[in-house]
Amino acid sequence: MVTLRTGGRPHAALAMNPEAAERILTPEYLTALAEHTELAPPPALDDLATDRARRVLAGTELLITGWGCPPLDGAALAAAPRLRAVAHTAGSVRGHITDACWERGIEVSSAAAANALPVAEYTVAMILLANKRVLETARAYRADRARADWLHDRPGMGNYRRTVGILSASLIGRRVIELLRPYDLEVLLYDPYVTAEEATALGVRAATLPELFAASDVVSVHTPLLPATRGLVSRDLLAALRPDATLINTARGALLDQEALTDAVLAGRIRAVLDVTEPEVLPPGHPLWTCENALITPHIAGSQGNELRRLADLTVTEVARWASGAGFAHPVRREGMPFRA
Template sequence: MSVRRPRVLLAMAPELLPRLLDERAARRLHAVAELDPEVVADDFGRPEVAVALAEAEVLLTFWGAPPVDAGVLAAAPRLKAVVHAAGSVKHLVTDACWERGITVSTAALANSRPVAEYTVATVLLSNKRVLQLREEYRTVRGGRHEWHLRYPHAGNYGRTVGIVGASRIGRRVIELLRPYDLELLLYDPYVTDDRAKALDVRSVSLDELCRTSDVVSLHAPALPETEAMIDRRRLALMRDGATLINTARGSLVDSAALTAELASGRLQAVIDVTEPEVLPADSPLYDLPNVLLTPHIAGSLGNELHRMADSAIGEIARYARGLPFLHGVRREDLDRTA
């Protein structure tokens, strides 16, 4: 099998390049591809980028890459593949790419791992009532309490965790939670009963999942049919003291209804994604003691970006050897994926 070094153009926010490619990854990329690391496309119209684009066979993209539309493709006669070193390609790969037959790969699987790990950690901490215990311990500093008497219902033994969406991340969360003494429920309209059985979960309706789970964890894509799927009515179905975890998309939840429930103190929440993406400064969610609010960091952060880089470089190495991508994206799957 012949091995060659295809011409690659980097497309991303330039300031992110050193965060994505450390010295080890850069050496590995140069071993399998030809590229100019000084040319980073955050705008395909710049003169030096246009020259590189005309020669590029592969785009290695990351956060901040501009969309690859018909105009870009017209200026890239040799382009055959887009390798995205991050998750969703919906903002990046346009219909023109599919019509031309551009092959596409994503590092979504690599990015799913830290999201799943974050989710599992917060599931376990939520059932342990860590947020309430932290707040109460602060108020009695220097004093003593019989915590076992005050929190008789805390703990993970026999708790029910509801997973909304058997996405890459949802399936990984199920896998990671399986060793614990938990009952796992799943709502996903695309998953058959046989598939749910293979995942070792019980398939239920979304209403039943909300009504019977101690923790509800969201892993569905942002689609018209999933917008505000967790609305005021379904929030009201949740048990007193239950926890909602959202590491998927803020649009899955009715934000006003969730804020009202959390302000009442009836529910807990772990919120990594919001609608809007950055909450206004006066949002109560910043200060509520029953809320763990983080700024969309459940996915790859810090050195976890290197896992996505390794995945993308591995795909370029396969392309150079004439092999199909391991993590290829199909146009027909985009309607029900993130």
């Protein structure tokens, strides 16, 4: 949809956790947004039922949202009769875009494409490190203080002609595939919505879910968490992994049978790189914390530190496009919501 505007700049407001707003939309970005909108001054709205929120929302045409934005339900929209668009500074919009937004015809944009890049970079780094056996080799080197016989030690080490399985051709999954192209790897893809011809166009080979797990040295999970995908990576699939294979999860912890994964990792049969768990954070006494075959990071694959600037850059560009009448370049469609994170 193209937004046809007449008159001056649209009135805009920020709706998100105020701390998130300060981290992502620094003064330079607020200035950039103000070049294209009549921007309500901070702090960002994190409660849409307050008197201040009602005053701000009454004239707001464009809402710039982020982590911690309250749901834009019927009551919130009733307070914002002029609202016509939402530009989200993060990835998923599931937490705040409701059916009431789609019924109003509100246009929605997301910075998911920008947030996919660091997740894909993290994933590719972990794939290469896993096949190179970097973590366990470094651990052994630190313990022994001596070099092993490199001609005979770890014959399975290396990235040459290894097989990597990608679970889902999501934004992140596709970026991982793209970043893996320069390497001598065979890449398999499981995605029920991607045909064999489309997989070939992506430069990968389509596989069934059991085939992908049985054939891969590394499996990387990029599936959105939906009712149909909860527990998708089952005990049987984990059992099908090759001995010494590595499972990487940067998506959502609930996609895995975590009890089965824990059993397999504790048995020393496979390795796991987990940027997400279920729950997040694991209980202090959980055995994965001290398991040498598991690397757990605190949900850092997504945008962190200076990578937040990429989210802000995309958002400013989207706001400028919408304010000019060109529409969003990264729209979120209602019909695509069942397949998005």
